[in-house]
Amino acid sequence: MRRLLGDAVLHTTRVWHDLKSGLDGFFFAPADPTALGLIRIITGLLAFWSLFVLGLDLEAYLGRGSWASADLVWHAQRPLQWSIWFLVPDALLRPAWVACLGVLALFAAGAFSRVTAVLAWVIIVSTVRRSPASVFGFDQVLSMLLFYLAVTGASGQSVSFDRFWKRWRQARAITLARPPRYRPDGLGRQVEPTIPGKPRPSISANLTIRLIQLHLALIYATAGLAKLQGVSWWNGEATWRIIAAGEFVGFNLTALARWPNLLAALTHLSLALELLYPVLIWPWRTRPFVLLGVVALHAGIGIVNPGLAEFGVAMLGANLAFVSGRYLRSLATASEQPALRVLFDGACPRCRGWMALLAASDPDQILEPVDLTAVDVRKIHPTLTPEACMEAMHVVDTQGRVASGFDAFRTIAGWLPLYWPFAAFGHVPGVAVVGRIGYNRIAASRPRDVACNDDVCGIHSRPSPKPLRDRGGPHPPKSTSSTQEDPLRRRAADD
Amino acid sequence: MGRGLARTKPSDGRGADPAAGSGVWPAWQKRLVGAALAFHLAALFAGAIGSEPSSPLEQRLARFFTPYFDLADLGYSYRFYVEPPATPIAIATLHFEDGRPEQKIRIPERVVAGPPLRRQRQLALAHALLLDAQDARTTTGRSSQSRLARSFADRLCRLYPGCGQVTWQITLHQIPDRGDVIEALDTPSVGRFDLFDESLFTTPEWVGDFPCAGS
Incomplete structure (x- = not known):
């Protein structure tokens, strides 16, 4: 008997220690915050959109005489429920709404993210509480995500304006430094920030991700288990009931009535996905399949029921918590880094400023800035000449393709997610024509640090409108001799 | 895909972002956050x-956390689409005192x-109006005691000057039976099934008459 009791105590102690150690690793190990940054963007944009749409009928939902009047909601509330909208008189409703949209936009961008995350949560919860008659599942998911992003304060640790601003300020300070700072690899003036581009793992990011993961598992589990009460989920009719709900659907899909087995299969698969999600989402082998199923489920619901599209996007955004930061970053970067070598005029303050901006926007080091005054450009690509490079910025990709001037900027924009909209705009017919003219004018009139008294600099056909200045300081280390080793290759070998 | 999709194994914390706090938390901090x-x-x-159907124990447990739910907007049951239901449609009939014809508002x-x-x-x-009317009928025996219906009516009274009374009714937009749809589709004259066919709406159920203030 004593032996049995002793073994039981020993086993329990071991289990307890294993559990403690497991939970410690689960909750308190640093994690990559990249997914969290993307969740913040999606949640922020959805919150902005939700409030914007509500603003189309602002008085009807948030005014004193709304459908659910302020008096009614106020008196129906329990003591600890709250909403800032009760404090806003009707006359100030529109300005307050605009201010709230501004806060949500800042939050989505990741600006002042610790503060705006809390404010965003306050705004959305206040709206839900003020207009309880108009809420549905979308609001619950939005509120949940904002709660975690606000409580842990980790939402701005990646893919955020805060981070970009910090790196840009540092990069600009480096480009303006006196004496000038040069790269140790012999590639000329330094324009990149020294703050690492890739976000470092943090415990607060891990906590947020874990809480979202657990909450999602709970949502799918309860949704799936509850459906077991419904007859239509057993007899395979549930999908039919969803696609034939006239008030909800965007398209008439009643022709599918002839395909009962398809409808039943979709019903059973949806239910199986929700029931199995809490189990199969954790092992890495099954996770991709579960995530694909989730994408199919929510995309399907969103297409059939357009009013639930935002709900689907919120759920898909939340599911990013199960995707690794490395994988997410790889979607926006090349398999080989750097993907682009950017040749810029290191003696031109404006060029350095632009390169600092681009480098700050490039956390994954897709670009490799190369100061053309410090290297032999022919070694980078045989078709390049110092004269051409001095006329316009050039980029060379890993395939050996070269672009220059406005086209180079457009190529760079296509590689950096922050500038994708500009890249798309650059392909609008006519924009490139105007862009090239504008670029060439700006490039031809750019100021330079050193007096233009050598062969290379003398190539400029038009004199600079500003007097060329020699601000002193050490000249960049030269590595242009054809007998010297290509510094780019040397660096690659070092890597 | 594959392993790449999975979250990276948490590192040992040496690379933690200083801005985001220390890579390793002290024990007291872990205990506090753990609690x-x-x-x-x-x-x-x-x-x-904790929501219906649930045992008294489950309900009691949920009630214990009610203050937390109220503060943080949590505590939802997430029981979406247990049985995809017919859709409630609220119909308001506005009665004007100046002899204008009745006007119907659909929500x-x-x-x-x-x-x-x-x-x-x-x-x-x-949907909220339907639930509140049902709740009022359960607790007071009369759906006209619905405070939400009263509030909805008040809004319409303000929006339509001259309105003396608002009558609320609720109809359910039903989901057609699949067999009926196939039968209709097989009819040569029917190109596609009309999901807004009148036969799919139940007879409107009276919620209450709500006189406008000052009328």
Whole structure:
């Protein structure tokens, strides 16, 4: 008997220690915050959109005489429920709404993210509480995500304006430094920030991700288990009931009535996905399949029921918590880094400023800035000449393709997610024509640090409108001799 | 895909972002946060199991966390689409004192300009009215005691000057039986089934008559 009791105590102690150690690793190990940054963007944009749409009928939902009047909601509330909208008189409703949209936009961008995350949560919860008659599942998911992003304060640790601003300020300070700072690899003036581009793992990011993961598992589990009460989920009719709900659907899909087995299969698969999600989402082998199923489920619901599209996007955004930061970053970067070598005029303050901006926007080091005054450009690509490079910025990709001037900027924009909209705009017919003219004018009139008294600099056909200045300081280390080793290759070998 | 999709194995903390706090938390901090996590996760679980149908124990557990739910807007049951239901439609009939003909307002409107989310909010309004009317009927025996119906009526009274009384009714937009749809589709003259066919709407159920203030 004593032996049995002793073994039981020993086993329990071991289990307890294993559990403690497991939970410690689960909750308190640093994690990559990249997914969290993307969740913040999606949640922020959805919150902005939700409030914007509500603003189309602002008085009807948030005014004193709304459908659910302020008096009614106020008196129906329990003591600890709250909403800032009760404090806003009707006359100030529109300005307050605009201010709230501004806060949500800042939050989505990741600006002042610790503060705006809390404010965003306050705004959305206040709206839900003020207009309880108009809420549905979308609001619950939005509120949940904002709660975690606000409580842990980790939402701005990646893919955020805060981070970009910090790196840009540092990069600009480096480009303006006196004496000038040069790269140790012999590639000329330094324009990149020294703050690492890739976000470092943090415990607060891990906590947020874990809480979202657990909450999602709970949502799918309860949704799936509850459906077991419904007859239509057993007899395979549930999908039919969803696609034939006239008030909800965007398209008439009643022709599918002839395909009962398809409808039943979709019903059973949806239910199986929700029931199995809490189990199969954790092992890495099954996770991709579960995530694909989730994408199919929510995309399907969103297409059939357009009013639930935002709900689907919120759920898909939340599911990013199960995707690794490395994988997410790889979607926006090349398999080989750097993907682009950017040749810029290191003696031109404006060029350095632009390169600092681009480098700050490039956390994954897709670009490799190369100061053309410090290297032999022919070694980078045989078709390049110092004269051409001095006329316009050039980029060379890993395939050996070269672009220059406005086209180079457009190529760079296509590689950096922050500038994708500009890249798309650059392909609008006519924009490139105007862009090239504008670029060439700006490039031809750019100021330079050193007096233009050598062969290379003398190539400029038009004199600079500003007097060329020699601000002193050490000249960049030269590595242009054809007998010297290509510094780019040397660096690659070092890597 | 594959392993790449999975979250990276947490590192040992040496690379933690200084701005985000220390890579390794002290024991007291972990204990404090661990206790908060335990409370929060227990609350989530209680909220999920606490709504009907549930046992008295589950309900009691959920009630324990009610203050937390109220503060943090949590405690939802997430029981979406247990049985995809017929859709409630609220119909208001406005009676004018100046002899104008009656006017009917439908919530949700058949067509709402703008994004679908805007109409989804109206669908939620009708659903809330249905629940409140049912609740009023259960607790007082009369759906006309619904405070939400009163509030909805007050709004319409303000929006339509001269309106003396608002009558609320609720009809259910039913989901057609699949067999009936196939039968209709097999009829040569029917190109496609009309999901807004009048036969799919139940007879409107009276909620209450609500006189406008000052009328």
